[in-house]
Amino acid sequence: MPPEKASPSRNDADHWVAVILRVGAYGSVALLLLGLLLWAALPGLIGIQVMRVGVLVLMSTPAVRIVTLLFVYLRARDWKYALISFVVLLIVLASSLLGINL
Amino acid sequence: MTLAYALILVLIGFLSGSLGAIVGLGGGIIIIPVLALYFHLPFPQAIGASLVSVIATSTATSSVHVERHVTDMKLGMTLELGTTIGAAIAAMVAHSVNRKILGVLFIAFLLYSALSLVRRAWASRLEKTETEVPAYTVRNYPIGLAASLVAGAFSGLLGVGGGPIKVPVMYLFMGVPLRVATATSNFMIGVTAATSAYIYYGHGDIRLDVVVPLVIGVFSGSMLGARLAPSVRSVYVQFLLIGVMLFLAVQMALRIASGGLS
Numbered sequence: 001m002p003p004e005k006a007s008p009s010r011n012d013a014d015h016w017v018a019v020i021l022r023v024g025a026y027g028s029v030a031l032l033l034l035g036l037l038l039w040a041a042l043p044g045l046i047g048i049q050v051m052r053v054g055v056l057v058l059m060s061t062p063a064v065r066i067v068t069l070l071f072v073y074l075r076a077r078d079w080k081y082a083l084i085s086f087v088v089l090l091i092v093l094a095s096s097l098l099g100i101n102l
Numbered sequence: 103m104t105l106a107y108a109l110i111l112v113l114i115g116f117l118s119g120s121l122g123a124i125v126g127l128g129g130g131i132i133i134i135p136v137l138a139l140y141f142h143l144p145f146p147q148a149i150g151a152s153l154v155s156v157i158a159t160s161t162a163t164s165s166v167h168v169e170r171h172v173t174d175m176k177l178g179m180t181l182e183l184g185t186t187i188g189a190a191i192a193a194m195v196a197h198s199v200n201r202k203i204l205g206v207l208f209i210a211f212l213l214y215s216a217l218s219l220v221r222r223a224w225a226s227r228l229e230k231t232e233t234e235v236p237a238y239t240v241r242n243y244p245i246g247l248a249a250s251l252v253a254g255a256f257s258g259l260l261g262v263g264g265g266p267i268k269v270p271v272m273y274l275f276m277g278v279p280l281r282v283a284t285a286t287s288n289f290m291i292g293v294t295a296a297t298s299a300y301i302y303y304g305h306g307d308i309r310l311d312v313v314v315p316l317v318i319g320v321f322s323g324s325m326l327g328a329r330l331a332p333s334v335r336s337v338y339v340q341f342l343l344i345g346v347m348l349f350l351a352v353q354m355a356l357r358i359a360s361g362g363l364s
């Protein structure tokens with residue numbers, strides 16, 4: 001056991017969250033660069049659309065991170081933090097629905 | 103927006119991202135006044151662009167912190183209850199708040215952040231760099247949640263990450279070691295900024311032509327800054343940033359006084 005009071009799920013959680021964050025960050029920036037190239041090389045809207053997807057991927061990565069932790073806590077039967085993650089997810093989803101409907 | 107503008111935006115993102123990562127400050131506090139003052143973006147569009155950059159910085163750098171096990175994700179998730187509610191409400195209200203009031207609030211936050219950097223620069227004379235994270239027990243959750251609500255509201259209203267509010271509260275009142283507090287605050291910022299970014303997106307305040315070059319710059323800058331951070335004497339960078347922040351605060355005050363902030 002590590003010296004600090006780690007719950008059994010901590011290392012598992014750390015690993016998966018790090019993966020999700022990395023994929024979201026590098027993936028979205030790659031999409032932005034690709035979109036920029038397409039925009040410069042091709043006529044039409046395809047480049048802009050790819051960039052838009054890149055920005056949306058970036059903006060949704062934090063929400064995906066919450067879902068990841070929710071599953072990690074559920075699997076570890078850590079109901080308290082599963083519930084907290086679920087409530088945070090609800091707030092974030094409510095905000096995104098509000099944004100879409102503006 | 104022309105190519106030259108886009109390149110300048112990449113550069114601005116790169117500088118604020120790298121310098122911010124070295125001293126542990128998100129780039130938003132620099133990006134917003136620069137966009138509002140020199141690119142003449144309406145304040146909400148500057149905030150929208152900053153929110154997306156802040157998500158990029160937080161996501162990129164916290165993947166590293168999480169892997170090194172310095173982020174307290176349970177604490178982060180709990181405090182996100184506060185930051186997300188604060189951010190959502192503030193982002194909804196922001197559109198109907200008078201721009202002049204927003205500007206003045208922003209200047210106040212800018213000065214407060216500069217002050218907290220001064221304090222940190224002063225404290226870091228004596229401080230030994232912590233290598234091991236000491237054992238700790240988190241206490242005073244109510245205070246933490248209240249501070250998180252305020253930090254979230256500032257984030258939704260002004261487009262900043264709110265680190266200078268959360269980190270001292272976690273460190274001083276909740277018994278969290280400074281390194282863990284910084285990493286955890288950074289971890290929360292992505293979710294907080296995303297919550298308000300959705301609403302700014304809905305209002306059409308997230309402009310691709312501004313956001314794309316900015317995010318590319320901020321992302322590469324913060325990756326470089328995070329790598330350089332251990333080997334750079336951060337005191338010099340702290341003083342540089344304090345100077346920049348004070349300059350921007352004065353410029354913003356002058357702009358507001360002349361009625362030019364849109």
